[in-house]
């Protein structure tokens with residue numbers, strides 16, 4: 001591996017040239033890592049809604065050509081100057097948000113919102129010099145979320161890379177670098193249900209099912225899955241959901257339905273939809289006196305959360321979380337360990353798999369709303 005250190009690597013990458021147009025596999029040049037950067041050989045990557053959302057570029061400033069991808073696993077190929085805690089050969093997960101370990105957030109036990117490396121969807125270049133490490137015939141291609149994993153090689157800031165157990169199978173644990181850890185952490189780190197408590201999960205996509213998995217790991221006795229799409233219910237049983245509510249089946253507000261099912265409200269709720277209406281219901285459906293609701297979904301730009309303040313006075317708590325409150329470098333390795341010691345099941349999130357040459361199929365599967373995660377295999 002060290003033979004490529006310090007040199008430009010030519011490899012294949014899936015380039016998005018235009019919004020909403022199929023990616024094109026191109027030969028790209030990947031520059032060596034600069035100060036505090038590492039170059040990673042990506043072995044497996046998967047597709048998340050955020051990639052599709054920014055590729056469609058309906059709401060935000062378009063930035064093309066760009067290399068998407070942020071859920072992945074790989075091996076460090078080489079490290080730049082100043083990198084001391086990663087070395088060639090290390091097994092790693094690149095993460096869309098980082099941990100510099102020096103800012104006030106990183107120094108706080110309570111925060112994972114690093115000042116330096118917090119998610120930035122508008123930055124398409126590296127921090128060290130404001131340039132891209134990807135080029136085609138010398139012309140720059142933009143990065144995405146500091147990860148750009150739809151490439152055989154990518155360059156990341158060392159603070160956005162988690163070093164994991166060398167025995168971990170990357171074709172499985174690669175999905176832990178975004179949505180699954182977000183949902184899991186929302187329950188385990190923020191909602192924190194006690195054994196035997198009841199938990200409502202709003203939205204049964206990959207994030208919500210991971211939140212349900214967290215409730216299952218916590219020993220919750222009743223896990224109520226709430227979704228507008230009844231076809232999500234069968235699958236959710238594998239993630240610990242014991243009861244289901246489709247708000248469309250009822251004339252009264254879903255919070256009232258849940259209160260009636262649980263003798264006054266659930267102990268905990270986790271919202272994973274992005275719908276502000278579901279956020280309000282998730283808050284209002286928790287029990288007075290002790291109930292805690294956690295918001296995970298990303299709302300629309302102009303949304304406003306409206307509830308009567310007496311819901312707070314009656315001792316309900318509302319919280320929100322980013323990346324399940326996990327610090328990427330410090331905490332993600334322990335999530336991988338949960339999989340390694342068979343506490344956490346990851347396989348059930350992986351419903352599809354395609355070779356890199358067929359990456360556009362992964363987009364089609366997601367756009368059709370099928371399955372949970374499609375793994376993209378870089379080496380065949």
Ligand code: NAD
Nearest residue numbers: 203205206207227228272273274275278296297298322323
């Ligand atoms: P998804 O689209 O696969 O699943 C969302 C589910 O919510 C769908 O099944 C949908 O039918 C359901 N739903 C929508 N509106 C609803 C309503 N009013 N009531 C009940 N169910 C409703 O999405 P996902 O990939 O699982 O992500 C879920 C959310 O989490 C998204 O908003 C995503 O942006 C967000 N997210 C947040 C973080 C974070 O750090 N906070 C990280 C990753 C993803």
Ligand code: ZN
Nearest residue numbers: 100103106114
């Ligand atoms: Zn920081």
